[in-house]
Amino acid sequence: MKRAGIIVLVALCALPAHGDQIQLTTNIMHAMTPIDSVPTKAELTKIFPQNTATQLATIAQDPGVDFGVRLRAIRALPQFCLPSCAGSPPHQSLVTLLASISPSDQAGTTILLLRATIEAIGIAKSTDPSDVSRLSPFLDNPSRDVRAATAFALRDLCNQQAVTPLRNRYNVEMGPTGTAQVRLAISAALRDLGTCSN
Amino acid sequence: MRHTTLSALVIAALAGCTGGDAGLGESCDSTTDCESALQCVHGVCVNRCQRSPECGDGHSCDGDGICRLSEGKPGDACKSEVECEPGLSCQIDGTAVDDENRLRASCTATGEGRPAGSECFQDAECRNGTCAMGHCVDLCIQTRDCAAGNACMVVPRVEAFGSLFGGCLPAGGNISWTIPVISPNADILLPVPSEASHASLVFEVEDAQQEVGATRVTAPSGELVYTKCPLAETCPADEEERQYYENRVRHTPQPGLSVFAMPSNPAIELETGVYNVNASSFRPNGDRGTAIPKVTAVVRIGSGGSLDLHLHFLDLSEHPCRAAFKNTRLDATAAANETFFKDDFIGEINRIFTTGFISISSVTYDDITDHPDLDGLDVKDAGALLKLGKYSRGINVFFVRSISPVGLQGFGPGPGPAGLARTRGSGIVIGVDTLCYRSWTQLARLTAHEIARYMGLHHNVELDTQWRDQISDSNTEPTNLMFYSELGGTELSAGQLEILRRSAVVR
Numbered sequence: 045m046k047r048a049g050i051i052v053l054v055a056l057c058a059l060p061a062h063g064d065q066i067q068l069t070t071n072i073m074h075a076m077t078p079i080d081s082v083p084t085k086a087e088l089t090k091i092f093p094q095n096t097a098t099q100l101a102t103i104a105q106d107p108g109v110d111f112g113v114r115l116r117a118i119r120a121l122p123q124f125c126l127p128s129c130a131g132s133p134p135h136q137s138l139v140t141l142l143a144s145i146s147p148s149d150q151a152g153t154t155i156l157l158l159r160a161t162i163e164a165i166g167i168a169k170s171t172d173p174s175d176v177s178r179l180s181p182f183l184d185n186p187s188r189d190v191r192a193a194t195a196f197a198l199r200d201l202c203n204q205q206a207v208t209p210l211r212n213r214y215n216v217e218m219g220p221t222g223t224a225q226v227r228l229a230i231s232a233a234l235r236d237l238g239t240c241s242n
Numbered sequence: 243m244r245h246t247t248l249s250a251l252v253i254a255a256l257a258g259c260t261g262g263d264a265g266l267g268e269s270c271d272s273t274t275d276c277e278s279a280l281q282c283v284h285g286v287c288v289n290r291c292q293r294s295p296e297c298g299d300g301h302s303c304d305g306d307g308i309c310r311l312s313e314g315k316p317g318d319a320c321k322s323e324v325e326c327e328p329g330l331s332c333q334i335d336g337t338a339v340d341d342e343n344r345l346r347a348s349c350t351a352t353g354e355g356r357p358a359g360s361e362c363f364q365d366a367e368c369r370n371g372t373c374a375m376g377h378c379v380d381l382c383i384q385t386r387d388c389a390a391g392n393a394c395m396v397v398p399r400v401e402a403f404g405s406l407f408g409g410c411l412p413a414g415g416n417i418s419w420t421i422p423v424i425s426p427n428a429d430i431l432l433p434v435p436s437e438a439s440h441a442s443l444v445f446e447v448e449d450a451q452q453e454v455g456a457t458r459v460t461a462p463s464g465e466l467v468y469t470k471c472p473l474a475e476t477c478p479a480d481e482e483e484r485q486y487y488e489n490r491v492r493h494t495p496q497p498g499l500s501v502f503a504m505p506s507n508p509a510i511e512l513e514t515g516v517y518n519v520n521a522s523s524f525r526p527n528g529d530r531g532t533a534i535p536k537v538t539a540v541v542r543i544g545s546g547g548s549l550d551l552h553l554h555f556l557d558l559s560e561h562p563c564r565a566a567f568k569n570t571r572l573d574a575t576a577a578a579n580e581t582f583f584k585d586d587f588i589g590e591i592n593r594i595f596t597t598g599f600i601s602i603s604s605v606t607y608d609d610i611t612d613h614p615d616l617d618g619l620d621v622k623d624a625g626a627l628l629k630l631g632k633y634s635r636g637i638n639v640f641f642v643r644s645i646s647p648v649g650l651q652g653f654g655p656g657p658g659p660a661g662l663a664r665t666r667g668s669g670i671v672i673g674v675d676t677l678c679y680r681s682w683t684q685l686a687r688l689t690a691h692e693i694a695r696y697m698g699l700h701h702n703v704e705l706d707t708q709w710r711d712q713i714s715d716s717n718t719e720p721t722n723l724m725f726y727s728e729l730g731g732t733e734l735s736a737g738q739l740e741i742l743r744r745s746a747v748v749r
Contacts, residue, residue: 074720074727075705079688080656080695081726082649087705111679112728116649152678155562159675160648167647189562189644189675192618196646224614225557225643232615 066102068113076103076113083116085123097124101137111153118160122168129168138165142178147185158182159193166197175201180209183230184216191217192229199233202240210234262287273308281308295389299352300328303386314349321347321408322387323370323380332381333371337402345399345407347381358389358410361419365401372409374399375433375541376419379409393543396436396514404431404462404516411435414544416661416746421537423521427457427530432517432539434462440542440698440744441512442503444659445495445521447533450625450666453524454535455495456502462515467491468502487709492700495524496655498625499666503657503698507712508740540661545740546748548603549595549693550636551588553577555609556617558643558674566677572641574607582682590686591693594723594732598739600748604636620646621653624671628654631668634661637693637747638669645673651728652688656695660746670696680728688728697745699738701726713737 068076075091076083083091092099103109103117118141125132142161145154162182165175179201182194191213198206210230217227262275264287270276276287283297290307291297297309302324304310314326323332326349333350340346355362355369358380362368368378374397380387382394388410397409411417421430421443434441445454459468467490471477477485486494490510493502502519504512523531558564558572567583570576577583592602610616616627619642631638637658645653654670662668670692676685702725703710703718710718716738721731724738734742742748 070720074725074729077727077729078705079651079691079726079728080653082647083705090706112649112676119648150562152562152565152675156648156675156678159644163646163648187562188560189618193646196620225617228615229618 065106065108066099068103068109073110073113076116077110083120085120088120088123097121097134097137100124101134104137104141111156115156115160118157119164119167122164125168125170127169129170130172132170135165135168135170135172138168139175139178147182147190150186155187155190158185158187158190162190162193162197166200169201171203173203173205176203176205176209180206183209183213188223188226191226195226195229195233199236199240202237204237207234207237210237283309292386293390294324294387298328300326300330305386316349316351318349319346320349321381322383323410324382324387325349331370333365334381334399334402334407337405339405343406345402345405347407359392363422372407374409375411375417375435375539377411377417379411382408382410385413393437395543398433398435398462398514398516400431400433400516404433406514409435411437412543413437414546415749416540416542418538418540418661421539423535423537426532426534427520427522428535430519430521430537432519434512434514434517434541435543436514437543438512438514438541439545440504440746441517442501442540442657442660442746443519443521444499444501444538444540444662444665444667446499446536446538446665447523447531449523449531449533450498451526452531452533453495453497453500453526454531454533455500455522455524456493456519457495457522458518458520459491459493459502460518462513462517465490467504467517468493470494483709490712492712495522497526499655499659501655501657501659501667503660505744506698506700506741507714508737508744509714538659538662540659540746542661542744542746545743546745547599547601547743548749549600549747550604550606550633550749551591551602552606552631552633552636552638552669553608554630554638554640554669555607556640556642557611557614558617558641561643561674563675563678566682572674574609578605578607586682587686587689590683591690594687594690594734595742597732598734598742600739600742603749606633610640617642618644618646619653619671619673621650621671624653625666627671628669629664629666631665632663634663634668635747635749637696638663639689639693640669640671641674642671643673644675645671651676652692654692654696656700657698657745658696658747660697676728684728687723687730687732690732691723691730694723694734694738694742697747698741699724702738711738713741 100117121134125134129135214230264270264275270282270287273282280287281290291303294303300312301309320332330349331352332347335346338346355367358378360378362373365373372379385394392410393413396406398404447454492506521535523533555573655667659665659667700711702716702722716735721733723732
């Protein structure tokens with residue numbers, strides 16, 4: 045109970061206060077939208093010299109920010125907690141963001157937000173066992189892109205608890221509603237999970 | 243022999259005298275019997291020649307368009323194939339040079355090998371005894387000595403340590419060949435002829451875990467145009483970065499495939515001669531590798547103004563951004579017919595490049611339905627996708643559902659292995675998921691940006707603004723096509739356009 049309370053507290057701290065907004069100058073907009081690379085930790089620290097992760101979390105949450113900037117902010121968050129993301133503010137921001145997205149919303153931008161968040165949680169590799177149960181339901185998402193992203197995120201978590209949900213979904217993907225893209229993603233995830241170590 | 247020599251003298255004596263009335267194909271005794279545009283050859287009036295090869299072996303075509311029998315005997319010194327009598331060819335003697343600093347050559351019995359223009363590895367494979375830049379080459383003094391479509395230019399000979407000779411090479415387009423390498427670290431020579439506008443080396447290793455590329459390149463003049471620290475541990479990251487940006491030619495070894503392309507600055511002309519290159523493979527930790535590099539050279543003669551695009555569509559069915567393509571499936575058929583694609587995308591790319599007199603001349607459309615593992619591309623697997631790039635001319639563009647990591651909108655080698663198909667870098671990748679939040683016109687701009695990188699341009703300025711491209715007239719403004727952000731413009735400077743026109747992908 046005490047641990048749960050701490051997690052909730054960290055999560056609340058990780059989220060920017062409602063209404064917080066970051067002024068995105070033209071230079072920041074440019075720096076956050078490279079075409080053929082993703083912003084590195086060093087570059088992000090240069091853009092946001094103070095409270096980098098907090099500012100990225102604010103951007104990630106803000107529907108008023110340019111969508112391309114938002115996506116990069118989400119994907120960038122794990123860089124500020126690795127190698128130990130469990131319980132960290134960036135990880136908590138991602139978890140909160142994931143919970144705020146309706147899985148049944150199949151709008152294009154929602155699917156992209158989901159993919160970005162799922163991918164980032166996988167990269168964060170937090171060792172938080174709850175991450176597997178958080179992500180696994182997205183294996184059943186109507187979007188094949190979300191399902192494939194989830195398979196790879198579960199692989200990246202390197203947690204053997206992911207094997208069962210992956211196998212279960214693989215069987216579904218073998219059926220008439222399944223897709224080869226997701227089958228291959230799950231197959232690759234299961235293969236890599238067999239050899240990964242934290 | 244006496245008879246043919248006499249004939250030649252008669253032809254020569256009468257050459258240029260016009261006034262006959264014998265028409266094409268009619269009999270004649272001399273060229274004076276033929277109409278002015280014709281010449282008499284073997285008793286028949288035929289068209290005057292423009293190139294010596296039209297006259298047959300052992301003949302030359304003179305300035306009046308008359309075929310003349312050549313008189314070079316075995317052992318006679320020569321500079322051109324057309325100086326030697328029938329049955330002989332002008333072959334380089336060794337490494338000695340004459341007083342004009344050209345390799346000495348002499349008339350020698352023609353071999354049994356392949357004709358000029360054929361691919362070769364060594365001299366003995368060529369009928370006329372000279373293999374250069376992977377092709378059998380005829381020696382020449384002037385372009386008239388060469389077959390149609392070829393030009394006489396100064397060619398460096400690798401076997402003679404870069405000494406020069408006059409050789410017939412294609413007057414335009416690409417010449418590519420494999421340079422043999424037998425160890426993971428080797429010194430190789432890249433010959434660059436006088437009319438070359440662009441030259442590149444494509445380094446490949448089978449083991450994509452290992453990096454491959456050049457560690458040092460020296461120009462014929464002896465100038466060091468590129469260097470890198472040979473071992474990672476002796477070179478701090480910031481020093482490596484500084485070297486990358488400050489080298490006369492930008493290059494860095496990459497996993498599986500890398501490209502060394504010259505020039506990256508139009509103000510620095512290619513030198514005629516051999517470039518000395520150290521090629522090497524590296525382990526991921528920077529130690530020397532074990533993989534033997536495969537090295538392919540591509541030399542571009544002249545420049546071009548037409549760009550072919552080859553568009554490949556992975557399975558984009560039920561795409562989350564399908565609202566951008568009328569809620570249907572975007573595939574080869576739809577793309578070839580739909581206005582949004584033809585006008586807003588291809589039209590915009592064409593507009594961007596047309597400002598530099600490069601037009602999109604041909605667009606092909608293909609579906610890739612048998613690689614579902616690449617529909618949503620992890621950028622680590624890009625090599626597997628680009629290897630499907632089957633077109634060597636133009637640029638292969640692959641449209642995938644998405645690219646991971648999220649946020650990456652396009653990807654491709656910069657520069658790419660222009661002129662080569664089916665390598666791990668033969669094309670660029672564009673993520674269609676960008677269309678969920680950007681327009682087709684914006685996607686066209688970022689696609690043009692990636693195409694231009696493939697063709698040899700670098701970012702006009704990096705995020706770390708102390709680094710910019712080497713082209714003096716390109717500014718650092720966001721309005722430039724090569725601005726790193728997706729929110730940039732489409733302008734290109736004259737210098738940038740010059741690099742694009744020299745690329746081996748244009749024709």
